[in-house]
Amino acid sequence: MFSIGDFARLGLVSVRMLRHYDAIGLLRPAHVDPVTGYRSYQAAQLSRLNRIVAIKDLGFTLEQVRAILDEKVSAEELHGMVRLRRAQLEAQISADLARLRGVEARLRTIEREGHMRTAEVVLKSVSPIRVAELSARAASYEGEDIGPVIQPLFAQICGRVEAASVRIIGPGLAYYQEESDGSVMVHACLPVSVPPGPYDFDVVDLPGIETAATIIHHGSMEQVGPTFQALAHWIEENGFRSRALAREISLHCPENPDEWVTELQIEVTPA
Numbered sequence: 001m002f003s004i005g006d007f008a009r010l011g012l013v014s015v016r017m018l019r020h021y022d023a024i025g026l027l028r029p030a031h032v033d034p035v036t037g038y039r040s041y042q043a044a045q046l047s048r049l050n051r052i053v054a055i056k057d058l059g060f061t062l063e064q065v066r067a068i069l070d071e072k073v074s075a076e077e078l079h080g081m082v083r084l085r086r087a088q089l090e091a092q093i094s095a096d097l098a099r100l101r102g103v104e105a106r107l108r109t110i111e112r113e114g115h116m117r118t119a120e121v122v123l124k125s126v127s128p129i130r131v132a133e134l135s136a137r138a139a140s141y142e143g144e145d146i147g148p149v150i151q152p153l154f155a156q157i158c159g160r161v162e163a164a165s166v167r168i169i170g171p172g173l174a175y176y177q178e179e180s181d182g183s184v185m186v187h188a189c190l191p192v193s194v195p196p197g198p199y200d201f202d203v204v205d206l207p208g209i210e211t212a213a214t215i216i217h218h219g220s221m222e223q224v225g226p227t228f229q230a231l232a233h234w235i236e237e238n239g240f241r242s243r244a245l246a247r248e249i250s251l252h253c254p255e256n257p258d259e260w261v262t263e264l265q266i267e268v269t270p271a
Contacts, residue, residue, distance in 0.1 A: 001030060007041035011049045026066055027052060054078060058085045098144050101222050120216065121234040126209035126247075126265060131173070131189035132161050133202045138184045141176065141245065143222060146186060150174055153188035160201045166192050172253070175206070176245040184245075209247075212265040213240065220257035221248070224264075231264060240268040 008015045021027040022039065027048055029039035048069065055065045058081055134157045138149040154172060161168060170191035177185040189206070196203040213235050217227040228246070235242055244267050252261035 001040040004039040128208040133189045172250045174248045209267045217262045241271045243267040
Protein backbone atom coordinates (compact mmCIF):
# COMPACT_ATOMS: atom_id res chain seq x y z
CA MET A 1 0.00 0.00 0.00
CA PHE A 2 1.06 3.60 -0.56
CA SER A 3 0.75 6.66 1.61
CA ILE A 4 -1.40 9.46 0.22
CA GLY A 5 1.76 11.42 -0.66
CA ASP A 6 3.35 8.53 -2.55
CA PHE A 7 0.06 7.69 -4.31
CA ALA A 8 -0.35 11.33 -5.35
CA ARG A 9 3.15 11.39 -6.85
CA LEU A 10 2.59 8.11 -8.69
CA GLY A 11 -0.74 9.33 -10.01
CA LEU A 12 0.62 12.77 -10.95
CA VAL A 13 -2.00 14.59 -8.88
CA SER A 14 -1.93 16.64 -5.69
CA VAL A 15 -2.58 15.38 -2.18
CA ARG A 16 -5.23 18.09 -1.88
CA MET A 17 -7.02 16.63 -4.89
CA LEU A 18 -6.99 13.11 -3.42
CA ARG A 19 -8.43 14.41 -0.16
CA HIS A 20 -11.19 16.14 -2.08
CA TYR A 21 -11.98 12.99 -4.05
CA ASP A 22 -12.16 11.10 -0.77
CA ALA A 23 -14.45 13.72 0.79
CA ILE A 24 -16.96 13.51 -2.06
CA GLY A 25 -16.76 9.72 -2.32
CA LEU A 26 -15.20 9.68 -5.76
CA LEU A 27 -12.01 7.83 -4.80
CA ARG A 28 -11.89 6.38 -1.29
CA PRO A 29 -8.55 5.22 0.22
CA ALA A 30 -8.08 1.48 0.44
CA HIS A 31 -7.41 1.92 4.14
CA VAL A 32 -7.69 4.68 6.76
CA ASP A 33 -5.81 4.26 10.03
CA PRO A 34 -8.44 4.53 12.80
CA VAL A 35 -5.97 6.23 15.13
CA THR A 36 -3.99 8.60 12.93
CA GLY A 37 -6.48 9.03 10.09
CA TYR A 38 -3.67 8.42 7.59
CA ARG A 39 -4.95 7.33 4.20
CA SER A 40 -3.37 4.45 2.27
CA TYR A 41 -3.98 3.47 -1.35
CA GLN A 42 -3.40 0.38 -3.49
CA ALA A 43 -1.71 0.42 -6.92
CA ALA A 44 -4.90 -0.96 -8.47
CA GLN A 45 -6.64 2.30 -7.56
CA LEU A 46 -4.49 4.18 -10.08
CA SER A 47 -6.81 2.80 -12.73
CA ARG A 48 -9.80 4.66 -11.28
CA LEU A 49 -7.69 7.76 -10.67
CA ASN A 50 -6.60 7.79 -14.31
CA ARG A 51 -10.22 7.64 -15.44
CA ILE A 52 -11.28 10.38 -13.03
CA VAL A 53 -8.58 12.78 -14.25
CA ALA A 54 -9.09 11.94 -17.94
CA ILE A 55 -12.86 12.43 -17.81
CA LYS A 56 -12.60 15.59 -15.69
CA ASP A 57 -10.07 17.09 -18.11
CA LEU A 58 -12.54 16.50 -20.93
CA GLY A 59 -14.67 19.17 -19.30
CA PHE A 60 -17.09 17.10 -17.23
CA THR A 61 -18.05 18.04 -13.68
CA LEU A 62 -17.05 15.71 -10.86
CA GLU A 63 -20.67 14.67 -10.44
CA GLN A 64 -20.74 13.73 -14.13
CA VAL A 65 -17.43 11.91 -13.69
CA ARG A 66 -19.00 9.84 -10.92
CA ALA A 67 -21.98 8.94 -13.11
CA ILE A 68 -19.73 7.96 -16.01
CA LEU A 69 -17.52 5.79 -13.80
CA ASP A 70 -20.56 4.12 -12.28
CA GLU A 71 -21.39 2.98 -15.83
CA LYS A 72 -17.95 1.30 -15.94
CA VAL A 73 -16.70 3.11 -19.04
CA SER A 74 -14.14 1.06 -20.99
CA ALA A 75 -10.82 2.32 -22.33
CA GLU A 76 -12.26 2.19 -25.86
CA GLU A 77 -15.21 4.32 -24.82
CA LEU A 78 -12.85 6.80 -23.16
CA HIS A 79 -10.89 7.04 -26.40
CA GLY A 80 -14.15 7.79 -28.20
CA MET A 81 -14.94 10.54 -25.69
CA VAL A 82 -11.46 11.98 -26.17
CA ARG A 83 -11.87 12.03 -29.95
CA LEU A 84 -15.23 13.78 -29.63
CA ARG A 85 -13.86 16.32 -27.18
CA ARG A 86 -10.82 16.93 -29.40
CA ALA A 87 -13.12 17.69 -32.33
CA GLN A 88 -15.13 20.09 -30.16
CA LEU A 89 -12.00 21.85 -28.91
CA GLU A 90 -10.53 22.12 -32.41
CA ALA A 91 -13.78 23.64 -33.66
CA GLN A 92 -13.77 26.10 -30.75
CA ILE A 93 -10.14 27.02 -31.39
CA SER A 94 -10.87 27.53 -35.08
CA ALA A 95 -13.84 29.76 -34.25
CA ASP A 96 -11.82 31.75 -31.72
CA LEU A 97 -8.96 32.25 -34.19
CA ALA A 98 -11.41 33.39 -36.86
CA ARG A 99 -12.96 35.81 -34.39
CA LEU A 100 -9.49 37.12 -33.48
CA ARG A 101 -8.61 37.60 -37.13
CA GLY A 102 -11.87 39.49 -37.55
CA VAL A 103 -11.02 41.80 -34.66
CA GLU A 104 -7.56 42.42 -36.09
CA ALA A 105 -9.03 43.18 -39.50
CA ARG A 106 -11.53 45.59 -37.92
CA LEU A 107 -8.68 47.34 -36.08
CA ARG A 108 -6.78 47.74 -39.35
CA THR A 109 -9.91 49.26 -40.86
CA ILE A 110 -10.07 51.74 -37.99
CA GLU A 111 -6.39 52.60 -38.47
CA ARG A 112 -7.00 53.38 -42.14
CA GLU A 113 -9.93 55.71 -41.55
CA GLY A 114 -9.21 58.93 -43.40
CA HIS A 115 -7.02 57.09 -45.91
CA MET A 116 -9.67 55.33 -47.97
CA ARG A 117 -8.81 54.05 -51.45
CA THR A 118 -11.75 55.82 -53.08
CA ALA A 119 -9.62 56.94 -56.06
CA GLU A 120 -9.35 53.27 -57.11
CA VAL A 121 -13.11 52.81 -57.61
CA VAL A 122 -14.21 52.30 -61.22
CA LEU A 123 -17.79 52.72 -62.46
CA LYS A 124 -18.68 50.28 -65.23
CA SER A 125 -21.34 48.00 -66.69
CA VAL A 126 -21.18 44.22 -66.23
CA SER A 127 -22.36 41.84 -68.96
CA PRO A 128 -24.77 38.95 -68.32
CA ILE A 129 -23.04 35.65 -67.71
CA ARG A 130 -23.97 31.96 -67.59
CA VAL A 131 -22.56 30.08 -64.62
CA ALA A 132 -22.43 26.65 -63.07
CA GLU A 133 -23.58 27.21 -59.50
CA LEU A 134 -23.90 25.63 -56.08
CA SER A 135 -25.69 27.38 -53.22
CA ALA A 136 -25.98 27.10 -49.46
CA ARG A 137 -27.30 29.18 -46.60
CA ALA A 138 -25.14 31.13 -44.15
CA ALA A 139 -26.44 32.44 -40.83
CA SER A 140 -25.49 36.02 -41.71
CA TYR A 141 -23.29 38.16 -43.96
CA GLU A 142 -20.57 38.30 -41.31
CA GLY A 143 -17.22 36.89 -42.38
CA GLU A 144 -17.22 34.19 -39.69
CA ASP A 145 -20.51 32.87 -41.11
CA ILE A 146 -19.73 33.30 -44.82
CA GLY A 147 -16.22 31.80 -44.87
CA PRO A 148 -17.12 28.28 -43.68
CA VAL A 149 -19.89 28.15 -46.31
CA ILE A 150 -18.30 29.68 -49.41
CA GLN A 151 -14.99 27.82 -49.23
CA PRO A 152 -16.45 24.28 -49.35
CA LEU A 153 -18.91 25.40 -52.03
CA PHE A 154 -16.11 26.46 -54.37
CA ALA A 155 -14.25 23.20 -53.79
CA GLN A 156 -17.44 21.27 -54.61
CA ILE A 157 -18.40 23.24 -57.72
CA CYS A 158 -14.86 22.96 -59.12
CA GLY A 159 -14.89 19.20 -58.59
CA ARG A 160 -18.34 18.70 -60.09
CA VAL A 161 -17.70 20.86 -63.15
CA GLU A 162 -14.44 19.04 -63.81
CA ALA A 163 -16.13 15.65 -63.40
CA ALA A 164 -18.80 16.70 -65.92
CA SER A 165 -16.07 17.72 -68.42
CA VAL A 166 -17.57 21.20 -68.65
CA ARG A 167 -15.13 23.91 -69.76
CA ILE A 168 -14.74 26.92 -67.49
CA ILE A 169 -14.57 30.15 -69.51
CA GLY A 170 -13.78 32.77 -66.87
CA PRO A 171 -12.85 33.48 -63.25
CA GLY A 172 -14.98 32.13 -60.44
CA LEU A 173 -17.39 34.45 -58.70
CA ALA A 174 -19.59 34.58 -55.65
CA TYR A 175 -22.80 36.48 -55.05
CA TYR A 176 -25.18 36.70 -52.12
CA GLN A 177 -28.89 37.17 -51.50
CA GLU A 178 -30.36 38.32 -48.19
CA GLU A 179 -33.28 36.29 -46.87
CA SER A 180 -36.20 37.62 -44.83
CA ASP A 181 -34.97 35.85 -41.67
CA GLY A 182 -31.58 37.59 -41.79
CA SER A 183 -29.72 34.63 -43.25
CA VAL A 184 -27.88 34.83 -46.56
CA MET A 185 -27.93 32.52 -49.58
CA VAL A 186 -24.36 32.03 -50.73
CA HIS A 187 -23.74 31.20 -54.41
CA ALA A 188 -20.40 29.86 -55.69
CA CYS A 189 -20.18 30.08 -59.47
CA LEU A 190 -17.95 29.22 -62.43
CA PRO A 191 -18.63 30.78 -65.87
CA VAL A 192 -19.55 28.14 -68.48
CA SER A 193 -21.03 28.07 -72.00
CA VAL A 194 -23.11 24.88 -71.79
CA PRO A 195 -26.92 24.72 -71.88
CA PRO A 196 -28.79 23.67 -68.73
CA GLY A 197 -28.69 19.92 -68.42
CA PRO A 198 -28.77 16.94 -66.07
CA TYR A 199 -25.80 18.03 -63.98
CA ASP A 200 -25.28 17.75 -60.23
CA PHE A 201 -25.06 21.55 -60.16
CA ASP A 202 -27.28 24.37 -61.40
CA VAL A 203 -26.69 26.26 -64.65
CA VAL A 204 -27.89 29.83 -64.11
CA ASP A 205 -27.91 33.00 -66.23
CA LEU A 206 -26.83 35.91 -64.04
CA PRO A 207 -28.23 39.22 -65.28
CA GLY A 208 -25.88 42.00 -66.24
CA ILE A 209 -25.39 45.06 -64.06
CA GLU A 210 -26.08 48.36 -65.81
CA THR A 211 -23.98 50.38 -63.39
CA ALA A 212 -21.55 48.78 -60.95
CA ALA A 213 -19.12 50.49 -58.59
CA THR A 214 -16.05 48.24 -58.58
CA ILE A 215 -12.74 48.04 -56.75
CA ILE A 216 -9.88 45.53 -56.63
CA HIS A 217 -9.08 43.88 -53.30
CA HIS A 218 -5.64 42.35 -52.76
CA GLY A 219 -5.25 39.61 -50.16
CA SER A 220 -7.41 37.30 -48.11
CA MET A 221 -11.14 37.97 -47.97
CA GLU A 222 -10.78 38.00 -44.18
CA GLN A 223 -9.07 41.37 -44.70
CA VAL A 224 -11.65 42.80 -47.11
CA GLY A 225 -13.16 45.30 -44.64
CA PRO A 226 -11.13 48.38 -45.62
CA THR A 227 -11.75 47.73 -49.33
CA PHE A 228 -15.51 47.42 -48.81
CA GLN A 229 -15.52 50.59 -46.74
CA ALA A 230 -13.56 52.51 -49.38
CA LEU A 231 -16.22 51.42 -51.86
CA ALA A 232 -18.98 52.56 -49.49
CA HIS A 233 -17.38 56.00 -49.09
CA TRP A 234 -17.07 56.39 -52.86
CA ILE A 235 -20.71 55.41 -53.43
CA GLU A 236 -21.94 57.96 -50.90
CA GLU A 237 -19.58 60.77 -51.95
CA ASN A 238 -20.55 60.41 -55.61
CA GLY A 239 -24.31 60.52 -55.10
CA PHE A 240 -25.18 56.84 -55.55
CA ARG A 241 -26.90 54.22 -53.46
CA SER A 242 -26.27 50.47 -53.51
CA ARG A 243 -28.96 48.05 -54.63
CA ALA A 244 -27.59 44.64 -53.67
CA LEU A 245 -24.83 42.78 -51.92
CA ALA A 246 -21.52 42.67 -53.75
CA ARG A 247 -20.44 40.18 -56.36
CA GLU A 248 -16.91 38.93 -55.79
CA ILE A 249 -14.85 38.00 -58.86
CA SER A 250 -11.80 35.85 -58.14
CA LEU A 251 -9.27 37.28 -60.60
CA HIS A 252 -6.31 35.46 -59.04
CA CYS A 253 -6.70 32.72 -56.47
CA PRO A 254 -3.41 30.93 -55.65
CA GLU A 255 -2.96 28.64 -52.67
CA ASN A 256 -1.76 31.50 -50.46
CA PRO A 257 -4.82 33.66 -49.58
CA ASP A 258 -2.56 36.68 -49.03
CA GLU A 259 -1.92 36.67 -52.78
CA TRP A 260 -5.58 36.61 -53.84
CA VAL A 261 -6.88 39.31 -56.16
CA THR A 262 -10.65 39.88 -56.05
CA GLU A 263 -12.85 42.42 -57.80
CA LEU A 264 -15.81 43.65 -55.76
CA GLN A 265 -18.84 44.75 -57.76
CA ILE A 266 -21.82 46.56 -56.23
CA GLU A 267 -24.82 47.56 -58.31
CA VAL A 268 -25.60 51.25 -57.81
CA THR A 269 -28.19 53.79 -58.91
CA PRO A 270 -28.31 57.58 -58.51
CA ALA A 271 -29.45 58.50 -55.01
